[in-house]
Amino acid sequence: MAPVTNPTPTPRPQDLLRVPTGDVLGTYDTYPEAQAIVDHLAKADFPVAQVSIVGNDLKSVERVTRKLSWSRAALEGALSGAWFGLFLGFLFTFVTPGLNVGLFVAAILIGAAFGLFFRLVTYAINRRSRDFDSTKQVLASNYQILVPSELTARAQQIIATPLES
Numbered sequence: 001m002a003p004v005t006n007p008t009p010t011p012r013p014q015d016l017l018r019v020p021t022g023d024v025l026g027t028y029d030t031y032p033e034a035q036a037i038v039d040h041l042a043k044a045d046f047p048v049a050q051v052s053i054v055g056n057d058l059k060s061v062e063r064v065t066r067k068l069s070w071s072r073a074a075l076e077g078a079l080s081g082a083w084f085g086l087f088l089g090f091l092f093t094f095v096t097p098g099l100n101v102g103l104f105v106a107a108i109l110i111g112a113a114f115g116l117f118f119r120l121v122t123y124a125i126n127r128r129s130r131d132f133d134s135t136k137q138v139l140a141s142n143y144q145i146l147v148p149s150e151l152t153a154r155a156q157q158i159i160a161t162p163l164e165s
Contacts, residue, residue, distance in 0.1 A: 089108060
């Protein structure tokens with residue numbers, strides 16, 4: 001009896017728990033550089049389902065974007081609440097006959113008040129732990145493209161020649 005194979009290019013669940021293996025086609029400083037090489041391979045009809053991009057030496061990077069303050073928290077809360085109130089006002093227009101401007105204004109003001117209140121409460125609770133906003137991301141020191149050994153020569157040939165436009 002022949003072994004059962006996976007007809008789709010999607011990896012099997014047990015394969016997702018292992019670091020990919022193969023020959024290193026190249027090492028790149030940024031992910032977009034590695035992605036461009038894989039895109040080049042794809043345009044040349046290379047079986048990219050067998051290619052992996054592996055990030056090495058992962059680092060967690062947190063960039064501080066701004067200092068938080070009571071006034072900023074109040075403004076953010078009021079604005080997000082007003083947007084939610086505007087959304088509810090639009091929903092109410094489908095339920096009630098006719099266009100009621102007072103309903104829109106009331107929904108926006110009530111939403112802004114609730115948003116302001118909840119944001120200030122959240123800020124008061126979180127202020128003890130941190131008084132700034134930031135963004136977090138995971139970056140690698142470099143990115144390697146791995147291809148199966150039997151396809152390495154073909155991949156090297158493809159990336160050595162520019163694509164025809």
